[in-house]
Amino acid sequence: MASVSSESLATARAALEGSRDSVSLKTATDLFGVLGVLDENPALQRALTDPARSTEERGALARRLFSGQVSDIVVDLAAQVAGSRFSSMGDFLDTFETLGVDATCLVAERGGETGIARLEDELFAFRNAVGDSHELQRALSMVSAPRESRERLAQGLTAHVSEPARVLITQAVLSPRGLKVVTLVERFSQFVAARHNLWIAHVETSQELTPEQGQRLAEALTRYFGRELKINATTLPSLIGGVRITVGDEVIDSSALAHINRLKQRLAS
Template sequence: MAGVSDESLAAAKERLAAVLPNVTLRLAEELFGVLGTLDSSAGLRRSMTDPSRPGKDKEALARRLFSGKVSADAESVVASLAASRWAKPRDIGDALETLGATVAVAVAERDAGGLGGLEGLENDLFTFNQVVGGSHDLQRALVEPQASDEAKGALALKLVPRAGEAAKVLIQQAVSNPRGLKPTALVERFVELVAERQERWIAYVTVSRPFSQQQLDRLQAGLDGLYGRNLKITVDIDRQLVGGVRVKVGDEVIDASVITRLGELRRQLAG
């Protein structure tokens, strides 16, 4: 995606974030189902992404098509996407795929208590790709055009019998509707979404000299309290930092290094 489509997807992710704490895997399955419908009809994709049509008209179209067929949450997501602007008709499908996978990842995170759930999901997806990647017969079977989606999905799940429910949803999506990719390539994209979600649980700490265990314990307690969850802390030593500490959690940076404070002081004096 690029430009306007990136902006529309970013806005859709923000809207989705508000309902993620309470959703179930059913929402992911519904969004993937709508994606299948859009992928099967080029005319429908064009109608829902036509830049010459008002957003309200496209939203109304989406609601007429899917009202009563999916949950209220799924209908709202699809209607909002239809009302948005897209550079290409395919981009709305890419967005649905991303949002559906995001729901599955968030459910795995919530239901298994945070980082552990994400790590478990990541391991399940890696296991599937390792098994399939090691067998040409499996690779051919999972893209066999004569085989039904149900048959390919059943085969895929037999390869990872201990996988969690979120992993099963993502793996079945990858083999039933890879959208021009190899199933393992789409699973890799899902792994990337898991990794992005994991960043919310990892604090990357940079210090100028090693911390004592007592200092690490205080830092752990402070960061856990600040972010409201048990973070995993990784510490990197940067002698050029001079003093202080720099912490990065997700997209947020807490920078209390001496160099940063001196730089801010210089800017204030120069201004």
């Protein structure tokens, strides 16, 4: 994504995150529903992204279109996305897909790290099952088949998975958006894996932590990030001292090596 699209996506994702306590699987299916409506209506896509309309006008149009059709959270998100700027129509549409996956993950995360890990494992298992079955691959490639047939196929494929996994697999089967179903599930898996990584703190220290130090660090990270994290600790003598912690994209580096490097940079400037 170009920077302007990335900024708009980040803003929309932050808004969804801010409503996480109210997010349900219906939120996810509503977001995918909005995407489906837009995918089928190029004229509507153009109207909601028309640069000749003001931000307020595009947002108001989205509200008129979707109010009463989807949940209030999704109406607000649709208005916000429509009022934002995107470098391409593809980025605009993909934003709703990403938000749908995010909403599904937020529900899975209520089960803690176990919940999001299960979702990741179930999507992985689906990819493996399809890859091992030529019959399934043929069935999933029949995008021209009646919707009722694809719905029955989706129900059969998701009979023994969690509700969050069912939402994502069903979305991929019913609306692959020009991709192979397994390719879209792979893309969903990448989103889920990235969020799962947010539950893991990769801790690097110059010396092995004692059990007491590990416990204190885990408690401090839980307070800082607002959720219980799984600690993945490794020893890296080159750090010299201190600790480097990575959670998702966030890095907390208080190692002696980092201090030395910053000092070198200041002396060189």
